[in-house]
Amino acid sequence: MSQQKLNVKTSQLILKDAVSTWAIKKKIEDLLVFESFDLPTMAQLERTRNVVFFGDFLASYAYFQENNIADKTIYVLCQRAKELLQAVSPKVKNIIEVINRYELFPVEVTEKSLPSFTHDQFDFVYAGRISRSKNMMGVLNLVKEMQKINPKVGLKLIGEFDPFLNISSEIKPYQYSIKKEVIDFIENNEWSKRPVIIQDPRSSSWLEQLDSSDIMLSLSSYWMEDFSVSLAQAQQRGFPLVVSDIGGHSDLEGENLIKIPYHLIGQNFFTYDAEMEQAQATCCLNYLLSGERGKFGNRNVERIDLPKFEQILELNAFDFFKSSEGRSVFLNYEKAWKASGASTKKILFLKTKEQNHWSSLVKISDQIQKFWIEQQTVDTELIVIDVDQPLDKSRLFKYLPECEYIIAQALAENTINVLRLIRHKFKSTAPIIAYPHELPSIFYASLKLRGLEDFFQEQDVFVVHCQADYEMTKQSFEQVNVIKVSAGFMTTNSRKQVESYKPRDLYYIGRISEQKNIHTLLWAISLIKDELLTRGSKLHLYGHHDHFGSPNFGISGDAYLDYLGDLVSLLEIEDLVIFHGHKAIEHWAEHIAKKKGLGVFPGIHVDENFGYAPFDLLKQGVPSVLTRWGGYKDLIDTFPHNTFPVRVIQTNLGPSVNPSELSIAILKGLSLDSKPNNEEVFYKITRGTWGESFRGSLKKALTGESRLKFTPLASELMSDLKYSPHASLKARGWMLNGHIFTDYSDQRFVVASEVYGALKESECTQEQSLIAPWVKKDGDEFVIVDPLKGEYRLSDTAQLEAYGFSFSNYLLKS
Template structure:
């Protein structure tokens, strides 16, 4: 008989998606419960696990549904202090793109062995983990949460909808700028873009980029670009309102997210599963949806010396195509059972006493060292205190992870005469000032070259040299659109 202990916690419930994901993981393991495989669940927030040591010492597997300091320390104590022998199934969630530094810090460099499994929700997390713990056993368990609503496919329209956190990393400003490029066509199709969700006021923690009152920024941008009739902000809604709104319409879900730990995407998955259509960035967990649905429009994510970005002209073209294209998404055959079968096989494998330690790579160790330095050198009341691991968006460590997550190098093609300069660009004395809600503010030195007037989103002229335009084009701050 195999015995599995599932450790769970509600400490990560401040993220709405985790309120569904963690119970989903727990229920997935409970589905394996049988006469031959006993599965028990312990909530570490409520139960003193050490009072049950006589019982727990006989378990073959311990599942960590999420990371908390308490869970990691408990597992490390079981193994290092008490000498217990068991396999661990550790659900990584957003840690793949931060080098697993919390696990490394609180469980230790010698915690992970060849008996253990890191469990991820998308294949690109696997690519990221190879940078941090090369050789670790990794298992795929997507969060295939069924929706509580069904979209009426007969109610086809050309509206767009976003559901999720209103955060700089979600890159909603790029969608708004794209709408400015196709505002005429959207008005002709009576199309609107609705944003549903509350703010998180986090900025970009991994780079220490502070929040900028993003919702206010977006509303000002909509007003400045005269798009108030095309874009609506609905704010946070509860689950009942959410189900009602989505079942009553068949808008196109759009997300150009650049979030550093977009490891799945429950909201878009449920929307597509319910029969909706979608436009998603080819990024992290979103890319996994190619295995589940056919007909999603994907938006490229590009890498540059100043971090990753979306091509706003591509967003505009894809949205414009969808205005008149009412084709539906085809759901491909995918079942949770196939993933559970793989998990069951791993849980039933015999514990190997002759195991190897899976050590952290130099890449992961550097992330932890840098994190500790940032932690010491930032104020305790700093919004990103303890979360920063990269110097800025130019950090090569970040570039390695974003490449693994799907970012590709931009093909420069600024020969077109239809070039537009983004509102983030401003001339200041002897430099160019970039004020980007996602990548932060930074300066670029002026470059000699042939000067020319280029148009902006506000139909104003800005004088730049050809060398400056070429450089800004490669960063995504000058686009080509006609």
């Protein structure tokens, strides 16, 4: 017999012995313990009128139904099990009883007080099977997050590792072993007190491992969690408990007990998502630190529609390891098993991957969901609806009366269809909080193509990620509610000391795209190639070629990567530039910090509303050169001592960057020689501060039912656009390709580029001018083939200056 089987069997034996002792005291004769994995014979059942169901009570009762067994008194170990059985079968209404857990394991000692989670020294203790069904990653994440507030908190894991594999099909193969998963998590994270694993199959000796200040912790999400012997044993000795409100945990009582509402813990048995589990842990931590924890008590199971047992034909309907049908049926029961029972306000989160075509959008989308997970309270529950999957309209309709607001993770086709259903067909008046992502820089023009030009109301809120998008939203709508928050607000708030950091090489990470202005970067490199060769510095370019071009202007981008290769040869900088292509490096910022790199991001992309790559570098303490443009401007303001800004100049063809200014910024960055005790570089926006500000802004914003109106400028831009509900979002067939601005001289784009940061000034003189390498002389004219802005013919150098193809050479003055 394995240690794991010994541990489970011993725990069950202790519980069986306690039940047998209780039955003798109660004078209940012939009590038969019924377990689906050790089924009694029909002869045994016929000899008794009293049976006890343990955690597999659902399958046990299905066996009763299948064999037409009747006239028995059924005992279960928790109130939640009784209510669930009564919900699924009226036949058990008068024949089911709950055994009081404190009659099985009476508490006769003085309870130990709960400590201060923020100041006292103590260890959390988990005792039992170390299994994903017991939510071990939730336990680890909670302790990790609490250590950021109180480094004196520790964790003991006492028990054997579950031999069963994680059943989720969404996780990677190496994550199947819970033992590897737990150990890797401990090894790969920083701890003020490292978690301790104590493996002991004996079910009584584990109590000897406890110190007087310890707290029992169980965040179990197990669908058979009807009692928990270890918690009963610990409570007999007076230890405080922090538990999930699920199954048998709901019957726990005591002054030194905290029950965490299950919706704050979340479903984590079928799926694995490290980011979301961290968010759920933070949600639990917020609850433990709040004044709300005393408001939550025992509540009845929420009455939801459950399939009756008469409809279940096979016992393995509950075997969700083998049966897809069983898994579907089980999920219906699970809602009741884990329901807190109280009517909570709902926040509907419309989740989608439709716009996850860039890695930065994937990260931002995850950050958005993490934030809203953390906003849950005892009275507010986040309901995630995946709009990319078949929609359960009845379930959606059920939530709307209790819906506080609706979160649109992105304004893409599937999300929009659900929003129409909610507001037009279901007549919901709940405010919508929408994340428009790239829409502000084009005056929200795509809303008309989606038929939403008169959809939004004054009570609705747009959430944007930079000051430029905030101002562009104000330019697009009259009396609009818009809130700005940096897209990186949810990342770990770490403090990075800048220590003896002298950069050597330059690094660009991102799409290889005309919009990122890499051709100007190469031009800038050519101006200082002698200095770079002397320093031994090179430019490393990482990323894939996206072929996107400039779709807002109808300019294709077929061969930009080839163009850049030719430009490197033309400028004779082959020894300074290395194209690496796309590389799957998990922690870019740490990788570049170790190499003492200098980030370089010269982009003038019209939708550059944040900049996740430079944000990751700066947060890690890596200095970076940035154009003062869009979301980059916010990063420069956030990290003023570790950025080297470059102006963006407004020309007759929109924004341009002077290559000599870019060259000077690069040399300044490479000359950085940080010394110990220099100013710490860290991201200043904390989650708590931002959360309070955001909620305050929402409270002020969520008023008014009038239709949101576009400004005259935005209306003019959309005057020629037509509703196209199924227009493509792909690069070459993008629905707005060439329909937004006529070209880079379009005055509406001039407004947008000035909001994004382009400055109206020119300091070029013919004596000191730099003419772009993509300008050629053809007789009396200059022929320009700009990879970003297109093809032009100009007559003189004054026009070259005005259109941004000739710049002052500030290197001559530096």
